[in-house]
Amino acid sequence: MTLTELKYIVAVARAKHFGHAAEACYVAQPTLSVAIKKLEDELGVVLFERGGAEISVTPLGAQIVAQAERVLEQTAAIKELAKQNKDPLAGPLRLGVIYTIGPSLLPPLVKGMIAKLPQMPLILQENFTVRLLEMLRQGELDAAIMALPLPEHGMAMQALYDEPFVVAMPQQHAWTGRQSIPADDLKTENMLLLGNGHCFRDQVLEVCPEMARFSSPGNGMQRTFEGSSLETIRHMVASGIGLTVLPRASVPDLDTTDGMLRFRRFDAPEPSRRVVIVWRKSFTRKAAIDAICEVVRDCELPGVSTLCLGDK
Numbered sequence: 001m002t003l004t005e006l007k008y009i010v011a012v013a014r015a016k017h018f019g020h021a022a023e024a025c026y027v028a029q030p031t032l033s034v035a036i037k038k039l040e041d042e043l044g045v046v047l048f049e050r051g052g053a054e055i056s057v058t059p060l061g062a063q064i065v066a067q068a069e070r071v072l073e074q075t076a077a078i079k080e081l082a083k084q085n086k087d088p089l090a091g092p093l094r095l096g097v098i099y100t101i102g103p104s105l106l107p108p109l110v111k112g113m114i115a116k117l118p119q120m121p122l123i124l125q126e127n128f129t130v131r132l133l134e135m136l137r138q139g140e141l142d143a144a145i146m147a148l149p150l151p152e153h154g155m156a157m158q159a160l161y162d163e164p165f166v167v168a169m170p171q172q173h174a175w176t177g178r179q180s181i182p183a184d185d186l187k188t189e190n191m192l193l194l195g196n197g198h199c200f201r202d203q204v205l206e207v208c209p210e211m212a213r214f215s216s217p218g219n220g221m222q223r224t225f226e227g228s229s230l231e232t233i234r235h236m237v238a239s240g241i242g243l244t245v246l247p248r249a250s251v252p253d254l255d256t257t258d259g260m261l262r263f264r265r266f267d268a269p270e271p272s273r274r275v276v277i278v279w280r281k282s283f284t285r286k287a288a289i290d291a292i293c294e295v296v297r298d299c300e301l302p303g304v305s306t307l308c309l310g311d312k
Contacts, residue, residue, distance in 0.1 A: 003075060005039045006068040007138070008032050009047055013065040014134060016054045069137060076139020077282035088285035089120050095292070096125045096132040096144035100200040100230060101275060104249035105145065108299035109292075117291055129199040136280055143279040143289055145296075147203055156281045158289065160296050161306045164248045164272040165204065167264045170240045176262045183266055190242030192233045200230075203273045204245045237261060247273065248303035 011021035012032070022029040040047055047061035057065060097106060106124065113122055125132070125141060132144040133153050145160065167181045175181060194201040233244050238260035246263070248254075254263050277296075279289055297306045 001039060001042060003072065005035050006071055008035050009039065009061075009065055010068050010072065010138070012036065012048060012055060013057050013061070016056065018055060072138050073280070073282075077280070079139065087119075088287040089117055089291060091119075092121050092123050093285070093288050093292070094123045094125070094140070094142045096127060096135060096141045096146075098129055098132065098144075098146045098199060099126055100194070100198065100247055100250075101145055101147065102126045103230075104247070104301060105275075105296070105299065108301070109295060112295040112298055113292075116295060120288060120291070133278075136278065139280075142283060142285065143277055143292065145275060145277050147199060147273040147275050149203075150276075150278070153278065154281075155278050156283075157276050157278050158293055159307045160275045160277055160293060161301065161304045162272050162274050163301070163304050164270040165245050165266065166248050166251055166254065166303075167243060167266065168234065168237050168246050168251075169243045169262050169264070170238055171260050171262050172240075173243070173262065175264065178264060180265045180267045183271065186243065186245075192236050192242050192244040194230070194233065195228060200247065200273075204271075234261060245271075249301040252302055254303065 008021065008025060008027075011024050012018060015021040015024060018033055019029050022032040025032060036047065043064070045060055045064070046058055047064060049056045049058055102124075110122060110124075113120065125135065127135070129146050129150065132141065132146060133151070133155075135141040136144055136153075136155065147163075150157075167175075167186075169175055175185075193204065230246060230250060234246075236242070237244050251263050254265070256263070277289065277292060283289070299306075
């Protein structure tokens with residue numbers, strides 16, 4: 001039994017597909033399949049039920065996969081312990097960022113890190129919240145920046161900043177004459193949201209109860225459309241399909257009259273999200289986490305309220 005084999009079975013259990021798991025592990029599918037079959041033969045058990053479009057985990061396989069995850073996490077902790085006597089601010093730091101935070105935060109963050117800590121380059125990974133948490137558990141990332149609420153994760157967490165939401169509309173929309181928008185009014189409009197899997201979609205529905213109630217069929221909202229990215233949704237709004245909700249930091253100039261979009265704040269209390277950094281409790285380079293928090297605090301993000309270190 002090898003750590004590589006354990007990594008493979010965890011990948012297959014999560015992807016439920018041998019090909020996708022092989023891609024995630026950067027190996028050829030035959031290599032992954034042979035390794036898993038070798039492990040099954042060694043253990044004398046069947047871990048996965050083959051057949052059909054989707055692979056399923058056997059009941060015993062689920063227990064073994066769960067144990068494999070713990071082994072991989074402890075292995076990552078051993079590697080981190082080996083770094084204890086080294087400079088925690090020297091060497092690359094693997095940082096994950098969710099898709100809806102990366103475009104606004106990464107430019108000033110990378111610039112600030114280069115200026116203050118050129119000896120600690122960032123290896124960046126943009127992905128969904130669930131995937132970033134998996135990569136943290138497996139030791140593939142050192143830390144990740146995401147937004148509350150989060151699924152149960154059992155990791156250390158530090159608040160970074162609070163970011164309000166704004167309404168984006170086409171330039172000819174009737175609401176451009178308003179100073180702010182009541183959240184309840186959104187139910188009368190065609191709304192564009194990110195598709196399932198994007199945590200920002202869930203955050204918008206969480207903090208805007210009107211949208212959560214009225215986005216269900218038959219509950220009064222005109223109609224909802226989905227986009228794969230905030231940039232795609234911006235283009236759809238500009239074309240006149242409907243309105244959307246955006247994180248404030250993604251709008252450099254809230255009062256702009258250029259371009260095809262117009263932006264308005266929500267009526268108070270404004271819906272918002274709290275952005276946090278998460279890392280394994282066993283991670284030994286805590287000084288590196290603190291350094292990132294300091295640089296983020298100094299980043300100039302439009303409309304964002306940075307939090308003091310120590311706030312939760």
